[in-house]
Amino acid sequence: MEGVAQGMLTDGSGILTVNTGSSSIKVTLYRVEGASEVPELSAVAERIGVRGGRLRLTNAGGESRGGTLPETFGWAPTELPDHSAALGVVLEQMRRMGDDRPPAAVGHRIVHGGSLYREPVEIVPEVVAELRGLSPIDPTHMPQAIAAIEAIRSAYSTIPQVACFDTAFHAAMPRVARLFALPRALSEEGILRYGFHGLSYEYVTSELRKMDQKVAEGRIIIAHLGTGASMVAVRGGEGVDTTMGFTPTGGLMMGPRSGDLDPGVLLHLLRAKELDAGALDALVNGESGLLGVSETTSDMRELLGREDADPRAAEAIAVFCYVAKKYLGSLAAALGGLDTLVFTGGIGERAAPVRERICHGLAFLGIALDAERNAGHEPVVSSDVSPVTVRVLPTDENAMIARHTARLIRWKGAKRVPF
Helix, strand or coil, X not given: CCCCCCCXXXXXXXXXXXXXXXXXXXXXXXXXXXXXXXXEEEEEEECCCCCCCEEEEEECCCCEEEEECCCCCCCCHHHCCCHHHHHHHHHHHHHHHCCCCCCCEEEEEECCCCCCCCCCEEXXXXXXXXXXXXXXXCCCCHHHHHHHHHHHHHHCCCCCEEEEECCHHHCCCCHHHHCCCCCHHXXXXXXXXXXXXXXXXXXXXXXXXXXXXXXXXXXXXXXXXXXXXXXXXXXXXXXXXXXXXXXXCCCCCCCCCCCCCCHHHHHHHHHHCCCCHHHHHHHHHHCCHHHHHHCCCCCHHHHHHHCXXXXXXXXXXXXXXXXXXXXXXXXXXXXXXXXXXXXXXXXHHHCHHHHHHHHCCCHHHCCCECXXXXXXXXXXXXXXXXXXXXXXXXXXXXXXXXXXXXXXXXXXXXXXXXX
16 A cells, blocks of 8 residues: 655654554554544454453544454454464454545654654664664563554555654663663663653653643653553653653553562572573463462552452552552652652543552652542642642643654654654
8 A cells, every 4th residue: 555755744644653562552543634643443452372352442522332252243262373463453443434545644652762863763674673673671562563563664664664652751860870880881781671662651741741831841750650651750851761661561560560570589480490591481470470469460449449359459459559659759869859750641631549559658759639530530639738730631642753764764864753
């Protein structure tokens, strides 16, 4: 299929964004309207590679079609064995539900850019080769993203693709915040703290800037709490420190991920349990976190619903909130104080009890929630007398990808344009 000439975006042009997770894909089609990108159609494929896969499509009017495979769409789960196959199914259904015009460009969320990438880039063969080199660092996300790039290339061979990196937002962190206490030679090889969820943080800071430029330039902590979870300290619009490090496994307790561990725990498991690298990877990335402590689920909604009857669920929630509270305090110290706290991500936006428990007891930092506002998920959930403004602000990584893709295609070769 042929797209518009590379570098040409006009009103009505389409931009497709692809956001790959470890077992999911989120795809959104945007239409260019002047200097804006307006969402027209979105699709989410979940449980890729396992039985019970789900696919849902939603248009701009809120009309949706979706459900469990194969009942709703007529495919057996085995027909979504990997991200490449799943993306093919998503694109076909988006064509059927929308129109058949190809997009002018496709933007991808790339979790890890290493030390190579500080801004979005057009995807050329050399970039793909460098991304493959980063795959061993993050085998949970990078191979899936590369598979999506190749699937798009097969579907739209002449259309430019753009890589947008989660690590780019953190590239300006001070060196003292990037270094591990390891031999200098390892740091020089690139074993550093990179940080992730950068597209989410960039979107939130851009929304704060629209609300109040002075607030956006202040001391801010953003808590992106979802299946993956992290926090970032922002001052003057730039990242100062963050909870994730070399990979997205570190930092806060997450859905199925452990977060930070004493390195001695891993050494003990290697020696006493005779685990290899693959088994350790599966343990810390897929069997730990909320899932591991509760022994039932990584879904915070389910845990909150059963905590009164299941002490394991209650304990998993308690550990999650306690760890988040500790990191919040440490990031406030890195900032030298706090002006604004923002909750975002699925848990951050929708789990009022989690927000309350994280903020409880932090009056010494100037944080005081209003119980009614918090229960109602209002945009501002802090009390009127709270020195720190606490906000609930939905994130939109795909919108950020669309903005970056449009700007790079319009001004190819130029540095990222601030917004």
